[in-house]
Amino acid sequence: MQTIAKYLPQHPFFAGLDESVASLVAGCAVNVHFRAGQHLFHEGEPADTFYVIRHGRVSIEVHAPAGPPVVVDSAHDDDVVGWSWLVPPYRWTFDARATDETSAIAFDGACLRATCEADPAVGYALLQRVVKVMSTRLHSARIRLLDLYGVPT
């Protein structure tokens, strides 16, 4: 079976990452599996994990008082889920729920933060990748706010 350290460079998020860095961060990771319907995390809970999706689908949701949760984003094969582990106060700001059988690699947030603090080069490499994800999702959210496909005004 392929080790996490061997797998990581194949994942788009880690593409181009030095092999030694991949080995280092792999020390913070375990393989996890979610059944359809199972939550990865809930809003308000401590954000102690960073998920790299291998296969499956995860809904990023906001629950509302009436009616079903609103899905604000989704993550699929080769995506990542969660950056609140990196940003104080380290609490999830949304729910994340597997809607299909989902295989992922779960990184311990505290371990990743400690690794980044111990080696700023590793920290910078990881931060560049996380910021790119954040930037893409922020852009997506802003454009969707425009409701471009709504009725023209």
Place this chain on the structure above:
Amino acid sequence: MTALAGRGPGAPPVGDPFLPRPFVVRRHRQDTRDTYTLVLEPVDGSPMGFAAGQFTMMHAFSAGEAPISISGDPARPDLLEHTIRNVGAVTRALVHSAPGTELGIRGPFGTGWEVSSGRGGDVVFVAGGIGLAPLRPAILEVCAARADYGRVLLLYGARTPEDILFGDDLHRWGADHGIDVQVTVDNGQHAWRGRVGLVTQLIARGGFDAETTLALVCGPEVMMRYAAAALADRGVPRARVRLSMERNMKCGVGLCGHCQLREFFLCVDGPVLTYEVLEPLMARAEL
């Protein structure tokens, strides 16, 4: 101007371009909450050939005229198909035209997608909202000669799952023609099992050989701007990214100037133009 624009040729309008030809509605289908498809036949029985990407001016008698892209199969010039969103007085009259209603048609007008120039390479269709309708004829053209093309992707963004157009087609194009159909919605409900997010995120995932790719993009202009930029970022040559521009088409023959985009009259020089030509124009809010 043709060479500069890199536009595809379109079929010329039939007869006097200012005189609507009578067509009769044969079939009427509601696609979504506000979008309908009409299948029309010419009253005189003479087919109206068209190139994928062209539009007509549709006339609802007593209501007025509106430019509508052709959404039907170019191989079936005997049936004229239009997919229309109900957004105003004229389109309201059009979408409520029951079978048997006579409508006037001028055209076809404008340039085509010229998808056949992508033979031998990959093709990426990027559609947003009702922008899938003008792309449908080009997709059907590719399906009819599927072996001539490499990987074919259809990346489609809709507002909600209920707003997804041509659901049966999407399934068939994937299952029967090996098209990689990826659909994403802006707002997903709990029961939606597909993607939620922006259509440009699908471009970033790749799955096509950028250098040989022909990309055809249709949707709201802001969406097209970001989609074209994402395609260029992936390495698709700007001259091989074609966009269908929408302005206030009126005469259809490049006289009135209602659809002018700097030096282009989009009713004759467009609607399909390359990103190479459009990039500097789309960056100018004044245009």
